Amino acid sequence: MTRVIGLISGTSVDGIDAALVDISGTNLDIKIELVAGATYPYPADLRERILSVCAGVAISMAELAQLDDAIAQAFAQAAQDIQIGHEKATLIGSHGQTVFHRPPIRGGGENTSSSPNTLGYTLQLGRGEVIAHVTGMKTVSNFRVADIAAGGHGAPLVPRVDAALLSHPQESRCIQNIGGIGNVAYIPSRHDNWLEKIRAWDTGPGNSLLDLAVQHLTDGAKTYDENGSWAASGTPCYPLVEHWLNQDYFHLPPPKSTGRELFGVTYFHECLKDAEAYQLSPSDLLATLTELTAASIVHSYQTFLPQLPQRVILCGGGSRNLYLKHRLEILLTSVPVLTTDEVGLSADFKEAIAFAVLAYWRQSLTPGNLPSATGASQEVLLGEVHEVSH
Structure with missing residues (x-):
């Protein structure tokens, strides 16, 4: 059994959802238990800065770096807070905060040189290196980019987890x-x-x-x-x-x-x-x-x-x-329309749980994407691993 923290802030930018999860098993044959879940609201000024960038307001590279660090610090704090009163985790899966997403553009026609395929692009702020350093825990982050490099949309990434659970x-x-x-x-x-x-x-x-x-x-x-x-x-x-x-x-x-x-x-x-x-x-x-x-x-x-x-x-x-x-x-x-609560999986923290699972799979070298869902050319390992030096 591995205790993993999943972290995500979605497009609503309400705050950071954190899930402390026990995971066992391999590939799709996994079992999870939610030990704790909580949402940590962003400070009002940080939320406004994020929403402003998401709305397309231009900022300097220095301001982008500052925002990236502020989000990483907030994620690291959430990872520390969710463990209070519990046995500590050994792994973090952090989705970060999406501030820009451009789907891939498919070329068409016989003359592909005039209408080439363009890979998608996505940007999630909240550097995994910083989270790993602050928490002292191995952190997997930047999950979407490997799928995008394989021609996919980098979204949605949760369907393989849905298939398992x-x-x-x-x-x-x-x-x-x-x-x-x-x-x-x-x-x-x-x-x-x-x-x-x-x-x-x-x-x-x-x-x-x-x-x-x-x-x-x-x-x-x-x-x-x-x-x-x-x-x-x-x-x-x-x-x-x-x-x-x-x-x-x-x-x-x-x-x-x-x-x-x-x-x-x-x-x-x-x-x-x-x-x-x-x-x-x-x-x-x-x-x-x-x-x-x-x-x-x-x-x-x-x-x-x-x-x-x-x-x-x-x-x-x-x-x-x-x-x-x-x-x-x-x-x-x-x-019939139900919620995942009614089938035994927290509706509030399912997305955070999913990124804990994706980190768990990354550690065990198990692909995390589903090409039928994202349009990628193949299954790939998702996430960049940030080790902690001792």
């Missing part, structure tokens, strides 16, 4: 994470070459537009709609949702990935402008943006899956949005 012998499942951005892993029942049939991609906005709307409507006094109760008091504007669903991203075939670069501040202000003609109340606007998240997820399933799953299992912050969950249940009609 949430697959079922008789049942096909969609594991739907709803963070700032939504992503799905379709896991068929464990038969024949089931691993090769797994499909995964970013479905589009998760909480990103909802959070931006709440901040806009409350002048920053609130950052999210707790339980979706504000949105639940409104009425969705369905013509507006249909218009928004024409966005090119929703119609791109997987593998595909996205982020705040697309579904961020600029896109939110376009949504606001579109909504002016309908004179929506604040609650109606939130209901309509919630409907976009739900409808884009369901549209994604109906368009790109071989068939609808027998069960949908939610995780991430959006799984706590009861109104969003209800809308998914309505739109999916006969497909």
